[in-house]
């Protein structure tokens with residue numbers, strides 16, 4: 096059970112095929128983050144932010160646990176590959192090289208209050224922000240064989256906005272590649288507008304008070 100679950104792709108799509116059809120018809124689909132490597136040879140690595148481990152391309156990521164008493168995901172352990180149902184509840188680090196994505200989980204899967212932990216996983220799609228160059232995004236898509244979309248707002252901003260719009264977030268999480276591409280393109284102007292408005296409000300709020308200053 097190591098083949099990433101993939102749906103058949105149509106001809107002419109700008110992504111490469113990952114491999115044989117999965118033997119798991121219904122993987123759990125959840126939101127998660129990865130970090131992209133900064134060094135030249137790591138720039139197409141999807142790295143687990145907490146563990147610091149790169150996810151392999153074209154084959155399943157298999158969870159590891161140092162405990163000899165169980166295989167991941169352990170019932171009373173934190174091991175396993177994580178994903179959440181609500182993208183608004185993702186944890187973000189300080190790096191502008193963090194990306195948002197939906198991951199397919201399968202094998203052994205346990206459900207918690209925020210989402211899931213699983214023994215096997217593979218990215219379904221990735222969303223990079225303005226900090227990631229087009230060339231790097233394309234290389235990432237080629238390497239992992241999954242769609243890598245560009246967001247005009249930082250991924251953490253997008254995740255927060257999707258968290259406030261769960262119907263749309265769930266449609267994206269469960270959508271086909273074509274549906275995801277269409278929904279992201281359709282929503283982007285609105286997300287960008289809201290982000291700009293939020294930034295303008297923050298700047299207004301942070302403007303130093305003029306009182307006490309006198310013009311000469």
Ligand SMILES: [Zn+2]
Pocket residue numbers: 160161162165166167168169172173174175
């Ligand atoms: Zn464990």
